[in-house]
Amino acid sequence: MKVYGDMQSGNCYKVKLLLSFLQIEHEWLHVNIVNAETQTPEFLEMNPNGKIPVVVLDDGRILTESNAILGYFAENTGFIPSHRYAKAKMYEWMFFEQYSHEPCIAVARFINKYLGLPEARLEEYQRLQPKGHKALAIMEHALIHNHYLLGYGPSLADIALYAYTHVADEGGFDLNCYPNIQAWCKRIEKMPNYLSMS
Structure with missing residues (x-):
């Protein structure tokens, strides 16, 4: 099985992290998005959307979209609740991640970390800050008693x-504003087979 991705991308890292937790063997193939390696004819043949991660299963079938990939590999494991309502709540958070969290936090990080905060995108970066803090505040509240x-x-x-x-x-x-999130991060980092992003 081959996984195409960039460990500095959260969407790719989440797949790598789950594969590590579950100890699933795979070949990791680094893709440089800044150098437009997702736009080559060969890559677009695998994923016409030109995005990572991409998983090529042993039989040649292809999976894209990070959360769909998570669902595939976590089937029949403890990472997916068996209770119907709990499973729906899990998906609720995963949709929240893709629609309310990632578009703010990941994009702001990309503008700053990957692009070096260029003047042309400074206004966009600043506009993302309150939206990102709103998403973090929602998580912080959910982790008060959990x-x-x-x-x-x-x-x-x-x-x-x-x-x-x-x-x-x-x-x-600034995650110092979110102590419950910081404690949650530390709990995840203590899980068996945890793998850091760097």
């Missing part, structure tokens, strides 16, 4: 949201 987002133990929701949250400072978001 060790994990679903309460009882880690799920795909935690893996999906941990990826960009634990490096949110690289997008200008």
